[in-house]
Amino acid sequence: MRPIRLACGVAAALLATACAATGTTTQPSTGPQAEVEPGYLAVADDALPSGGTLNLQVHIDSGAATGYDPQLADVATTWQLLSLAYETLVTVGPDFSVQPLLAEKWETPSPTEYVFHLREDVSFSNGRKMTADDVVGSFERLLASKSVWRGQLGAVKSVTKDGDHTVKVTLKEPYTPFLAALANVPAAVLPMKEINDKSVDPATTLLGTGPYVVKDHRQDVSWTFKRNEKYWAKGKPAADTLNITIAPEEAARVAALQNGSAALATLGNVDSAGMLAGAGDVKVVTQATTDFYYLMLNTKAPASKFADPKVRQAIAIALDQRQIADIALGGKGEPSAVTPAGLPGACDPAALPSASKGIDDAKRLLAEAGAQNLTFTLSIYSTQPAPAVAQVIQQNLQQAGITVKIEQMDEAGWSGKVYGKAPAEFDAALSWFAGYADPGMVTKWWNPEEAGFNVGFMTPDKELNALIDAAGKEPAGAAREKALAAVCAKADADAQMIPLVTRPATVAFRTDALSPSLYSTEGYGNVLRLVADARVKKSQ
Amino acid sequence: MKRLDRLSLGGLACLLVLVVFALGSLAGAGGDPDAIVGPRLRPPGPGWWLGTDNLGRSMLPRVMEGVGTTLLLSSIAVLVTAAVSATFGIIAGYRGGYLNELVMRLVEVLYSFPAIVLAILVAAVLGPGQVAALASIVLATIPLMTRLVRAAAVAVSQRDYVTSAVISGARLPRVLGRHVLPNVAGTIAVQGTYALSVGIAVEGGLSFLGFGVQPPQASLGVLIQRGGTYMIAAPWLILGPGVVLVVAILAINVVGDGLRDQLEPRETRSLT
Known part of the structure; x- marks a missing residue:
């Protein structure tokens, strides 16, 4: 009788689950995240006292292969960590507007001239005052x-100083995204005196004007930051210590939030809110970002399957961006063109040439290219939601008769495969770009000669490059939107890198332990942008 | 020959059902395991009897595919393990000396690694995928089976009929193949069922860590890994594959116990 009892038990358990789950369907949550103030998902309570230790968890450490030199940092996860110690002349506000930071104000006497007036009370964490020489030197070092x-x-034509606290940058030609480009970590002001006399190596030592200084770092394990006692902004940072634990497993970060060992964690699963619904003191918020996923089709591999533009265009047509956003991202992403959705002046992805065509057009193009039975391997990293995006892509392309084999690997292995060789040997790969704060910035990456990192798998297109440059020169307005639309259409036809959907950033924090500030939108992949404002309610 | 007892027959019946389940998946029963058929994260209901996953795929065909993947991987791995262990165990047990020492020390080195650590090491070298999973299961199950086969071969080698064969001029392959192997076959068969359950567990662990089969292919490990993430919001994702995994391992162990009772009747059963 025991097997019968066992079978009955199993059946009862299944039935109970089905019944218990009825009505608890987890639907895609669409629409904007609720804001506590315009532009903010959370605002730190200034009435709370400063001090304490803030425990954070993120999924990946900085890319140590290039060291910690902010100018050489090329991934958003590294920018996020380095932003705790380094600052830029300007920053961005919740509406993507450029705001003062180390420069308290600036003037634009002509479309090619920018005059920055530096704050006089800024010191590096070693106590030395920041001067115009540091700014000029940082520019020159970056440009070289x-x-x-x-x-x-x-x-950039020239960078000159006028006294100790004024810096003038002259461009050879107008370039509208210039200020937004200065708002990211690679454009940080470095301690040039120490770098020039070689007392500091920025590849190994973090010495900046930011709110925190590094106390300890164990690669792929943790970072410990202490407050910068010389920090210029009064009352900041609020927390004395930041402990950042690197926890690659999402389940570990969720558990840390639940048991209180982490006050804030970044999450990859778009359904995190539902999964943490039972944890009363944990709040999950989703930042809309301008970051977006894109599909790389390697045209430089020997005997590339994507050398014929018709094959690439067929793939672009067969991709269902809305389904990727709704299914793989739980409704939290938005279809995007090469200019990130959500930015003022960005193209409408529904107006792209590929969006007006259907599966039959894709099949016809494949037939014309003699690639009816196209099969290729899609290389992805295992961090969610990339595998989910890849599987929806696979289903999309199957409709056009294209077979996709998914190859999943860890982030380091994936990076080596995609960027490690020229010509690269992969067929196709999936990744995401930070979308920044100006719709023209990310289009620069569609010019491999300028971007560099994709020269191993992307063939330059002179016409596209000219359109990108032309859009950069146009001042904001209707003419620029028209120029950007031309870039979008050309990139859509080129289809070596196909924009997919925006990438939401999910953050969870314990309301009993932390009062953070979080923008509703983010353009540089930096969830920790406002961490200096966060107030610790209780240290774990 | 004694018949298997009722418990073992029940275990065998469960295994047969799982095999039919897996074959049904190959024949397309239950639907396409990779197709997006409905809303995401729906509980069991008409159209998706085991619910849908986070990509709106029906869990029923995915569990069926997962059973097939896991059983197939584990079975092939156990056959490879049996072949390797039988060869080296019998030779080491029969010949003794330096050869025995060499085989045993190699086996002990392998034995000193926890199975899952060994599996991760293999996956790191070969890259994630079915080959890595297969190799991992083989390496995880070889040490114990080789030691047991070698112990059985030592005992059999001292029997009179083996000595008689040697004196009568039988060559080594004949002695090993005709006189030693048949008499250690019972040990191999019994240990094979244990290795099968270890293989399923290792595959599950490896896929749980992302080093096993690649998406969208389902295995019980992959399904449990994904289901575990949604345990609170969508418990049906882990319940189906979890129950099947428990049933499969239980059934295999029960059958193994029954085989041991038949082939080594003096041993005491552990599950009665």
């Missing part, structure tokens, strides 16, 4: 470096 960010600054 192999930094991927160099191209984002436009054509």
Whole structure:
């Protein structure tokens, strides 16, 4: 009788689950996240006392392969960590507007001239006052470096100082995204005196003007930051100590939130809110970002399957961006063109040439290219939601008769495969770009000669490059929107990198332990942008 | 020959049902395991009898595919383990000396690694996927089976009929193949069922860590890994594959116990 009892038990358990679950369907939550103030998902309570230890958890450490030199940092996760110690001349507000930071104000006498007036009370964490020489030196060092960010600054003609607290930048030609490009970590002001006399190596030592200084770092394990006692902003940072634990497993970060060992954690699963619904003191919020996923089709591999543009265009047509957003991202993403959805002046992805065509058009293009039975491997990293996005892509392309084999690997292995060789050997790969605060910035990455990192798998298109440059010169307004629309259409036809959907950033924090400030939107992949404002209610 | 007892027959019946389940998946029963068929994270209901997952795929065909993947991987791995362990265990047990020492020390080195650590090491070298999972299961199950086969071969080698064969001029392959192997076959069969359950558990662990089968292919480990993430919001995602995994391992162990009772009747059963 025991097997019968066992079978009955199993059946009863299944039935109980089905009944218990009825009516608890987890639907995609669409629409904007509720704001506590315009532009903010959370605002730190200034009435709470400063001090205490803030325990955070993130999924990945900075990319140590390039060291900690902010100018050479090329991934958003590194920018996020370095932003605790380094600052830029300007920053961005919740509406993507450029705001003062180390420069308290600036003037633009002409479309090619920018005059920055520096704060006089800013010191590096070693106590030395920041001067115009540091700003000029940082510019010159960045422009002379192999930094991927160099191209984002436009054509800089000269950088000169006028006294100790004024710096003038002259461009060779107008470049509208210039200020937004200065708002990211690679454009941080470095301690040039110490770098020049070699008493500090920025690749190994973090010495900036930011709110925190590094006390301890164990690669892939943890960071400990202490408050910068010389920090210029009065009353900041609020927390004395930041402990950042690197916890690659999402389940570990969720458990840390539940048991209180973490006050805030970044999460990858778009359904985190539902999964943490039972944890009363945990609040889950989703930042809308301008970051977006994109599909890379390698045209430089020997005997590339994507050398014919018709094949790439067929793939672009067969992709259902709305389904990717609704299914893989739980309704929290939005279809995007090469200009990130959500930014003022960005193109409408529904107006792209590929969006007006259907599966039959995709099949016809494949037939014309002699690629009816196209099969390729899609290389992805295992961090969610990339595998979910890849599987929806696989289903989309199956409709056009394209077979996709998914190859999942850890982030380091994936990065080596995609960026490690030129020509690269992968077929196709999935990743995401930070979308920044100006719709023209990320389009720069569609020019491999300027971006550099994709030269191993992307063939330059002179016409597209010219359109990108032309859009950069146009001042904000209707003419620029038209120029950006031309970039979007050309990039859509080129289809070597196909924009997919915006990437939501999910953050969870314990309301009994922390009162943080969080923007509703973010453009540089930096969830910790306002961490200096966060008030610790109780240290774990 | 004694018949299997009722418990073992029940275990065998469960295994047969699971095999039919897996074959049904190959034949397309239950639907396409990769197809997005409905809303995401729906509880069991008409159209998706085991619910839908986070990509709106019906869990029923995915569990069926998962059973097939896991059983197939584990079975192939156990056959490889049996072949390798039988070869080296019998030779080491029969010949003794330096050869015995070499085989045993190698086996002990392998034995000193926890199975899942060994599996991660293999996956790191070979890259994640079915080959890595297969190799991991083989490496995890070889040490114990080789030691047991070697112990059985030592005992059999001292029997009179083996000595007679040697004196009568039988060559080594014949002695091992005709006189030693048949008499250690029972040990291999019994240990094989244990290795099968270890294989399922290792595959599950490996896929749980992301080193096993690749998406969208389902295995019980993959399904449990994803289901575990949604345990609170969508418990049906882990319940189906979890129950099947428990039933499979239980059934295999029960059958293994029954086989041991038949082939080594003096041993005491552990599950009665």
